[in-house]
Amino acid sequence: MGALYLQQSVCLLPQREDLQSHLKELKADITAGGGEADLFTICIDEPEQNTMLVERFQQQIDQEYQEFLGQCRDFYSELSEERKISNLTFAELEENEAELTKLRSWLPKIRDRDLFDAPK
Numbered sequence: 662m663g664a665l666y667l668q669q670s671v672c673l674l675p676q677r678e679d680l681q682s683h684l685k686e687l688k689a690d691i692t693a694g695g696g697e698a699d700l701f702t703i704c705i706d707e708p709e710q711n712t713m714l715v716e717r718f719q720q721q722i723d724q725e726y727q728e729f730l731g732q733c734r735d736f737y738s739e740l741s742e743e744r745k746i747s748n749l750t751f752a753e754l755e756e757n758e759a760e761l762t763k764l765r766s767w768l769p770k771i772r773d774r775d776l777f778d779a780p781k
Contacts, residue, residue, distance in 0.1 A: 663774030
């Protein structure tokens with residue numbers, strides 16, 4: 662969901678209706694399984710603290726974007742190498758299609774967790 666983990670099992674999310682419904686479902690699943698979960702609403706009155714937290718959210722998601730871009734570069738390099746050596750077999754095509762499908766599904770998931778429009 663894009664939560665910022667402050668410490669083990671303690672995380673922070675902005676108060677948004679879509680996230681609140683997911684959190685309530687998650688809490689119900691945890692308690693139904695015999696676990697414990699608490700949801701708290703907090704207000705951050707200090708603008709500097711709020712800015713710092715938003716920056717931490719952005720840094721977290723920027724790392725995900727960086728990882729995604731690295732995987733894209735690796736995929737592009739693999740395709741270039743296969744073209745160069747004329748390794749255009751059906752098995753390679755299937756492998757490449759699977760990798761492309763993975764990349765195409767990964768980016769929207771990152772965007773969904775990008776709660777504060779990270780610079781990357």
